[in-house]
Amino acid sequence: MNIRNKRVYKINSEEKIKEKLFFWGNLFQPFVWLDSNHYPHQEMDYDAILAVGLASNEQFVFSSDKLNLKINKDWLFGYFSYEKKSKWNHIQQNKHLPFNCHDLCFFIPQKIWLLKSNKLIALYLSDDNSEDDFNSILNQKNVFKDLKISNGINSRITKSEYLNNASKIKNHILRGDIYEVNYCFEYYAEDINLNSANLFYKLNKLTKSPFSAYFNIDGINLICTSPERFLKKINNDLISQPMKGTMERKSMKTFDMKEAKILKKNPKEFSENVMITDLVRNDISRVAEKGSVVVDEQCGVYPFNHVYQMISTIKAKCKRDITNLDIIDACFPMGSMTGAPKQRAMEIINKYEASQRGIYSGAVGYFNPNGDFDFNVVIRSIIYDLKSKYLSFHVGSAITAKSN
Numbered sequence: 001m002n003i004r005n006k007r008v009y010k011i012n013s014e015e016k017i018k019e020k021l022f023f024w025g026n027l028f029q030p031f032v033w034l035d036s037n038h039y040p041h042q043e044m045d046y047d048a049i050l051a052v053g054l055a056s057n058e059q060f061v062f063s064s065d066k067l068n069l070k071i072n073k074d075w076l077f078g079y080f081s082y083e084k085k086s087k088w089n090h091i092q093q094n095k096h097l098p099f100n101c102h103d104l105c106f107f108i109p110q111k112i113w114l115l116k117s118n119k120l121i122a123l124y125l126s127d128d129n130s131e132d133d134f135n136s137i138l139n140q141k142n143v144f145k146d147l148k149i150s151n152g153i154n155s156r157i158t159k160s161e162y163l164n165n166a167s168k169i170k171n172h173i174l175r176g177d178i179y180e181v182n183y184c185f186e187y188y189a190e191d192i193n194l195n196s197a198n199l200f201y202k203l204n205k206l207t208k209s210p211f212s213a214y215f216n217i218d219g220i221n222l223i224c225t226s227p228e229r230f231l232k233k234i235n236n237d238l239i240s241q242p243m244k245g246t247m248e249r250k251s252m253k254t255f256d257m258k259e260a261k262i263l264k265k266n267p268k269e270f271s272e273n274v275m276i277t278d279l280v281r282n283d284i285s286r287v288a289e290k291g292s293v294v295v296d297e298q299c300g301v302y303p304f305n306h307v308y309q310m311i312s313t314i315k316a317k318c319k320r321d322i323t324n325l326d327i328i329d330a331c332f333p334m335g336s337m338t339g340a341p342k343q344r345a346m347e348i349i350n351k352y353e354a355s356q357r358g359i360y361s362g363a364v365g366y367f368n369p370n371g372d373f374d375f376n377v378v379i380r381s382i383i384y385d386l387k388s389k390y391l392s393f394h395v396g397s398a399i400t401a402k403s404n
Contacts, residue, residue: 001109002055002073002074002108002125002393003123003126004074004112004123004124004125004126005122005123005125005126005128005130006121006122006132006376007121007122007124007130007134008119008120008121008122009117009119009120009121009122009134010118010120011118011119011120012118014047014115014117017114017115017120017137018035018047018048018365019142019201020137020138020140020142020202021048021050021113021115021120021137021140022050022197023054023140023142023197023201024136024137024140024256025050025113026197026199026216026354028052028053028111029052029053029216030051030052030054030060030077030107030109030215030216030217030218031049031050031051031052031214031215031216031217032049032050032052032078032109032213032214032215032217032364032366033049033050033200033213033214033215034046034048034049034212034213034364034365034366035047035048035204035212035213035214036048036210036211036212037204037208037209037210037212038208039208039209039210039227041210041302041311043239044210045116045234045374046114046115046116047115047116047117048114048115049112049113049114049115049366050111050112050113050115051075051077051109051111051112051113051366052109052110052111053109053110053111054107054109054110055074055107055108055109055110055125056110056125058107058108059107060105060106060107060217060218061076061078061104061105061106061107061130062080062102062103062104062105063106064090064325065102067104067106067325068206068323068325070106070108071324071325071367071371072324072369072370073108073321073369074108074368074369075108075109075112075366075368075369076106076107076108076366076367077104077106077107077215077365077366078104078105078107078217078361078364078366079104079105079106079215079217079222079359079363079364079378080103080104080328080332080333080362080363080375081101081102081103081104081357081358081359081362082333082356082357082358082360082361082362083097083276083335083357083358083360084103084332084362085105085106092132095350095353095354095355095356096355096356097355097356097358098188098355098388098390098392099220099358099383099385099388099390099392100218100219100220100385100387100388101220101358101359101383102218103382105217105218105308106367107217108123110125110128111123111124111125111128111130111133112124113288113345116347120134121167122134139196141346147298148313151189151190151191151192152189153187153188154187154188154189155185155186155187155270155353156185156186156187156188156354157185157354161354162185165183165208165352166183166403168352169183169260169348169352169399170399170403171403172348173399173400173401174401177344177348177392178339178340178341178344178345178348179275179339179340179341179400179401180271180272180275180276180285180339180340180345180372180398180399180400181338181339181345181348181398181399182336182337182338182339182345182348182349182361182396182397182398182399183349183352183353183396183397183398183399184349184353184357184360184361184394184395184396185353185354185355185394185395186354186392186393186394187392187393187394187395188391188392188393189390189391190389190390190391191389192384192387192389192390192391193389194221194391195386196214196216196221196223196382196384197214197216199223199382200212200214200223200224202244202332203223203225206224206225206305207225207227207305207306207374207380208302208303208304208305209305209380210227210229211224211226211227211229211376211377212224212225212226212229213364213365213378215364216386219385219386219387220359220386221383221384221386222359222364222378222381222382222383222387223381223382223383223384224376224378224379224380224381224382225380225381226363226376226377226378226379226380226381227243227304227309227379227380228241228242228243228311228334228336228371228376228377228379229241229374229375229376229377230331230332230334230363230365230373230375230376230377231327231328231332231334231373231374232373232374232375233318233327233371233372233373233374234372235372236315236317236318236392237315237316237317237318238284238288238315238317238318239313239314239315239328240280240284240288240313240314240331240334241311241312241313241314242271242273242276242277242280242311242312242334242335242336243270243310243311243336243377244269244273244275244276244309244310244312244336245263245264245266245269245270245272245273245299245301245308245309245310246263246269246307246308246309247259247262247263247266247269247307247308247369248306248307248308249303249304249305249307249308250308259308260301260303260308261301263301263308263310264299264301264310266343267401267402268400268403269310270299270310271301271400271402272398272400273312274298274299275296275340275400276312276335276336276340277293277295277298277299277312277314278340279316279335279340279341279342280312280331280334280335281293281314281317282294283330283331283335283342284314284316284330284331285316286330287318287319287322287326287330287331288316288317288318288319289316289317289318289319289329292316292317293314293316294314294315294316295313295314295317296313296314296315297311297312297313298312299311299312300312300313322378324367324371324373328363328373328375332363332364333361333363334361334363334377335347336377337361337377337379339398339399340362357394358383358392359378359381359383360378360379360381360383360392360393360394361377361378361379361394362378363375363376363377363378364376364378381393381394
């Protein structure tokens with residue numbers, strides 16, 4: 001196990017230090033930023049996490065076998081792409097992925113900063129000095145540049161193609177092949193010069209999502225304002241929080257119970273959440289102690305900037321003799337981004353979607369040396385390939401029998 005020096009610094013303004021810390025971190029590669037935006041519901045360990053640089057003699061990890069060997073030795077940050085599970089489920093991908101993306105990519109950082117309340121915690125490898133960096137962070141000047149995308153945004157499919165495929169998916173549902181499929185498609189732009197860090201910073205200010213993430217890893221930028229947790233493990237406890245059911249929020253100042261009740265009573269939205277909650281319960285039960293899986297909350301409605309979301313929380317005790325990757329393998333990809341039953345839904349996704357998803361519908365997060373982990377669901381996200389200057393973002397929704 002790598003030995004890290006721990007240093008705690010007291011701060012006066014968390015928002016100011018977050019801003020300085022983020023733009024200081026952007027000077028490094030690789031660079032990962034995870035931000036909870038103080039959202040109260042999500043049982044966060046930290047307000048924000050910054051991980052930068054490669055540990056001495058360490059490189060990126062691109063395979064499950066090597067990742068398994070490194071878990072519990074130090075902190076690991078990175079992502080799982082959606083197509084990783086396709087190979088586990090023997091689904092042959094026959095669609096194009098227009099940007100550079102690995103099935104998984106993780107790294108051990110040289111420097112880690114953990115922000116919690118009025119404390120900033122530095123976890124540095126033994127030969128690094130956090131004091132100088134802390135002073136540099138305090139003196140960091142933030143330069144915000146205008147965001148301009150000169151070329152147009154294109155859709156991978158036409159509206160008529162979308163409606164035709166949605167109709168075919170509904171026929172699968174009526175025949176009893178599946179109950180629900182999350183059908184997605186890509187928007188993209190080519191030959192784009194993008195300041196990804198600035199774009200993330202502005203979007204994060206607007207959305208204040210609890211699982212926001214930004215990274216610059218191996219030539220790929222992820223700009224993610226996700227409100228959804230995939231899976232968290234702390235000690236022997238597992239928590240998954242599938243999100244299904246969305247409605248525009250008209251009042252930003254107050255939590256409107258009438259609006260919340262409208263969402264919860266919508267039969268299409270409610271049935272989505274119930275089906276996916278059942279799927280997640282089933283996934284977790286494969287790695288949980290017998291009788292420990294419980295639905296802690298079913299279809300709770302929560303306010304976010306701009307929308308209400310319906311969230312269910314499933315908790316369990318994991319088996320003692322099981323590895324972290326075994327747990328993730330059993331539950332990945334998250335049911336909210338596939339459908340039910342999962343295997344058949346993924347086959348239908350592969351048939352009707354026009355391109356691979358890549359990091360979209362995957363998960364970003366970390367493993368810590370204690371054996372705990374926390375990963376989000378990569379939605380409401382932009383992927384930018386620095387080498388090809390290709391910009392990509394997916395959108396989608398669940399197709400059920402009640403979809404119109």
